[in-house]
Amino acid sequence: MPPAPRFRRYDWGKGQDWLTSLGPEDGRSILIVPPLFEELNRTRKLLSDLMRALAGRGIGAHLPELPGTGESETILADANWDDWKAAVAAASNVCDAGAVVAVRGGCLLDTAHQGEKTLRFAPVEGKRLIRDLVRSRSVTDKAFDAEAQKAVFVTGPTMLGGYPIGAELACAVRDAEPRSGSSVTVVRLEGDRGEADSHIAGAPLWRRAEPTGDPALSGALADNIAAWLS
């Protein structure tokens, strides 16, 4: 029998959202800060495969839903960047994992600046993330012209990758960069030009319109995380 996930609520101040946990309840564990928006949908399989792979290596993993995403009762258009930062900090307190693994846009929200031991997988600048979302819509929707693209950051909310994103949140993501911290380790895919402490082989599943999992990639990432933790 594969291990069953456990669900609980965590309180981030203005609301409560779900935290999914898998793997041993005592012993080593990590908090995962997931990718944002459309990349979150595209990496769900990668993240669930990763959590199972970590459980198989005796490592617990906790995955929070951010306010306004998934089963959240918060309306995304009402959620702002500070809410998301508060949510990650609150989830970190609740699961008391002591180590954080942030993926893609999640690296913009991780708690590395607070000194938490953090591994960033394929970190991305906010401006590249939001630009990709805007481009995704502009190539399929002719009415989404230059003026409409500017409005993303001024009026909003704008539907981007299936999410209604408010102007304040869009601006905050656009201006966000992974915050430095002395306790940060960076892992990237081979072929990624950014600075990294190590690389693993695999394809950027967050770019695929029809995402699939990749057991070799999730296994390699779990191995990397296990070595980093020990």
Added chain:
Amino acid sequence: MASEGAIEVEETLRAVLVDVLGLDAGDVAEFDENTELFGAIPELDSMAVAGLLTEIEDRLGIWIEDDEFEAEMLESFGNLLAFAREKALH
């Protein structure tokens, strides 16, 4: 004879097509400049275009402005390669 840089751009493009579209590496290795892309490869539909362009930008370290992007670019592997080489090497 293509320069080292030109060969590197070509190899990067093939890798991006494999990774982003989930194509078979052996098939993509046989693409030549006349191989049709958009409209001929089912995996490359309008939903996949943005991810493909962004990944090309990331791996080549280039920035493609919206007004630089034209549909002809994706008509054939040769067109895409010519565009990428122009951006990356000039």
